[in-house]
Amino acid sequence: MKRLFKNAEVYRDGKTEIEDILIDGTTGKVEKIGRSLSDAEAEEYDLTGKLLAPGLVDIHIHLREPGGESKETIETGTQAAARGGFTTVCAMPNTRPVPDSAETIDELQKKIKKNAVVRVLPYAAITERQLGKSVTDMQTLSERGAFAFTDDGVGVQTAGKMYEAMIEASRLNKAVVAHCEDNSLLYGGMLHDGEKARELGIKGILPASEAVHIARDILLAEETGVHYHVCHVSAKESVRVIRDAKRAGINVTAEVTPHHLMLTEDDIPGDDANYKMNPPLRAQADREALIEGLLDGTLDFIATDHAPHTAEEKNMSIEEAPFGIVGLETAFPLLYTHLVETKAVPESQLLDWLTKKPAEVFQLPYGEITEGGYADLVVIDRHKKQRVDTENFLSKGTNMPFNEWELTGWPVMTICEGNIVWNEKEEKVR
């Protein structure tokens, strides 16, 4: 079916102009962009006053399936993504089983094909069962559609294994995507090693546990020439190490999460596991360094690290509950309200961090609106004001610190490959 979006404020090529867009649900592509378009066959939508942007791209989410279906499934996670305006999401491999062989990744691809409502690109593990002991058969996994390689959830502890993985990933022209955490520097920490942890009597996580690992990997990336991507940067020391590496011409990229941009340890109200994530919320100086790093290009884009858990698991104390918060359904309005509305960042910049930049870094043909390109689109109502209500989430996970925050700039329709996958008017996902 063809659809014609009329009078939208279309964001493309770095600027916003009022245009019409004709898309084709059969080919999944954008057929035409222009003024006063008409098409007898097409269903028309008047988008006067609405922003029409490329579908958002999230390089880092956890769908939990297979093995963690009580936390999230491919179906519920991608429904949450659709509602949040995301049309491409990359699923982390810390599932059971881990996608670390032809068999496990084939099985995962089948489930994605059957149940996903938006595009899911699966990661494969760097090491078998993510144990850090032996590097996976990366060539086979690449051939079966692995998006990139990561052991996210844990860091690859020994330099030697990381070095071997980088050599092979580099040969296959795939990225190594790293959760950076040196376990020998953890000392049982649960929150950032700062004031709040001391106040609550909880052991702290040193910034060095992240930064030391990044520094090690960056030297290995220099040695091997691999594209090395750092997950969820949280500490100012990490930003500095990445900045220096980029200046030295090393092929490193990095992401930052909305929660690390929004919150610090000072926001943790007490023993509330909705504030427990890995890496932890750090100090104000770290938060400022992350924003500065994004603005100067040291950090390349934003990714949610959407990490659902069951209510029972998260109702425990910080010391007992698992790490992680959800983020797909609130990422855009959260960032729009607190970065764009406050004039800290132009709208175009925020959109690029959520669309074009992640696609560019991983050489994906998404994240931009072009004639003949994928009809992956999100319609955003910049004036829509609404309180976050986790009870209403499509995600099974409600674990997050932003419940009841009043936010502006909500996605109201999401289109993936020419099909409407979320429409607020109908309160429904495809």
Ligand SMILES: [Zn+2]
């Ligand atoms: Zn991680």
